[in-house]
Amino acid sequence: MSWLVPSLPTWGRSTPASSSTSPIDPEDIDTPPPFPLLNSHQRSSAPAPSSTPSFSVAPPSPPKAQHDEEEPSDLNIAIVDAPLGNMLPPVSTIKKPNFAIQKGGLDTYSTGTNGIAKKTETGPVKKKKGKVALTPGHSALDWARLTSSGEDLRGVHGFQRVTLAELKEHNTPDDAWSVFNGMVYNITPYLPFHPGGEDELMRVAGRDGTKLFMLTHSWVNLDFMLKECMVGVLVRG
Numbered sequence: 001m002s003w004l005v006p007s008l009p010t011w012g013r014s015t016p017a018s019s020s021t022s023p024i025d026p027e028d029i030d031t032p033p034p035f036p037l038l039n040s041h042q043r044s045s046a047p048a049p050s051s052t053p054s055f056s057v058a059p060p061s062p063p064k065a066q067h068d069e070e071e072p073s074d075l076n077i078a079i080v081d082a083p084l085g086n087m088l089p090p091v092s093t094i095k096k097p098n099f100a101i102q103k104g105g106l107d108t109y110s111t112g113t114n115g116i117a118k119k120t121e122t123g124p125v126k127k128k129k130g131k132v133a134l135t136p137g138h139s140a141l142d143w144a145r146l147t148s149s150g151e152d153l154r155g156v157h158g159f160q161r162v163t164l165a166e167l168k169e170h171n172t173p174d175d176a177w178s179v180f181n182g183m184v185y186n187i188t189p190y191l192p193f194h195p196g197g198e199d200e201l202m203r204v205a206g207r208d209g210t211k212l213f214m215l216t217h218s219w220v221n222l223d224f225m226l227k228e229c230m231v232g233v234l235v236r237g
């Protein structure tokens with residue numbers, strides 16, 4: 001098959017003969033770095049070069065047009081007749097993720113007198129409130145068991161139409177209602193089960209907690225977790 005490359009062209013890049021200290025011309029910012037780098041493992045492990053080092057890579061696949069006349073093949077493999085020891089592994093183009101941990105704090109910006117935002121200071125990292133230790137018998141599994149037990153967790157009979165004024169009255173741990181996505185829930189039974197703690201959950205007692213909930217953990221399936229605690233719907237009035 002003629003499109004297979006019969007032999008591999010070898011091209012070399014030699015470091016300038018005059019480069020006794022650095023091969024990079026400081027005057028030319030486009031001068032690429034020497035390859036392999038002067039202190040690379042490749043250089044140190046290779047036998048002492050008798051002449052200018054040369055590097056070979058597989059040439060690009062031939063243009064598509066040529067393939068049309070040739071024998072079709074499922075495999076897009078070019079057999080290269082080149083000494084294996086001279087082949088370099090392909091250079092990865094995948095960008096490495098940056099897992100750097102932010103140290104110091106959050107940058108803050110202010111608007112200068114010219115109206116342009118400028119970085120002014122590095123403040124302390126805001127400590128994220130985390131999970132709390134739940135008392136025994138209040139795990140997520142225990143909550144799942146309780147909600148499927150048939151026990152009344154609503155505290156009301158029937159589906160209620162709740163006004164804002166009425167909602168505000170239910171703001172104590174023993175009688176806490178909150179609104180999420182327009183629906184009113186009795187959150188009292190869930191308080192000791194909440195992984196973020198009772199205090200955090202009580203912040204939304206007697207009011208609409210949708211925003212705080214979404215800002216904290218939008219991935220939590222509230223509809224499912226609290227379906228047995230649903231009191232009704234929030235109405236104007």
Ligand code: HEM
Nearest residue numbers: 129130131187195196200201204209212213216220222225
């Ligand atoms: C009734 C509505 C809520 C339900 C059903 C609920 C449920 C949950 C669940 C399941 C977790 C564990 C999340 C995880 O492990 O990924 C959690 C964690 C947490 N929740 Fe809630 N939550 C509610 C409302 C709130 C509210 C209003 C706040 C107020 C800020 C809050 C604050 C937190 C915090 C701080 C955590 C710990 C986050 C962490 O570090 O993992 N939650 N909540």
